[in-house]
Amino acid sequence: NAGVTQTPKFRVLKTGQSMTLLCAQDMNHEYMYWYRQDPGMGLRLIHYSVGEGTTAKGEVPDGYNVSRLKKQNFLLGLESAAPSQTSVYFCASSYPRRKGMGANVLTFGAGSRLTVL
Amino acid sequence: AQSVSQHNHHVILSEAASLELGCNYSYGGTVNLFWYVQYPGQHLQLLLKYFSGDPLVKGIKGFEAEFIKSKFSFNLRKPSVQWSDTAEYFCAVNADSSASKIIFGSGTRLSIRP
16 A cells, blocks of 8 residues: 655756656545645645546646646646756645545655756 | 745754644635644654534644634644654645645744753
8 A cells, every 4th residue: 555656756857857746646535736845935735636637726836737637646747947946846645524525634745856957 | 815824933842841833824714724744754644633623633642733713723732742743843724615725834843852
């Protein structure tokens, strides 16, 4: 039972390069999230999804795109990386408390450390 | 925009001292509230949560939190901290009526002197 798995764990990019972070969960959770963690800023929500085929913007969506083609996977893309996107990225997932009642406890992945030079 | 404020950025305590970490949120609708903890080198994990009912919530490892609706607050408390409580603590709240958009505060780093 892996929980939430993020790949890659570490990556170094040059400014302008593109990349995709993959989040996979094996708990059949409906909701999935991407956050970034920066010193002094806590976790900031980038994008989230409440089900397969749906995505929504979070607090800091600019410069990122996401896709949820399969229920178990949530991809975070950087089309043209910038140094400001140097961060630790966390994926999380949750099942709804009850239909329409919102997210329950989030299960987090181990994080992906991205450096943009 | 909805927000979560944690005013204590770094708290340093001695073992056995009492702890209270502040959390204030701005969302005016029905709230679901959480405290998460990140121990050094470990995944973020849940300490406790509030959905409804008794506003005094007990969590793991002797932590508790009190929801005060009139103050938009959900402060975390522990009567006697241990060295193993050294970690970063995050408050979180739903930021929409569907309660699916979960946002976090900036975190409080807790350091315990042995």
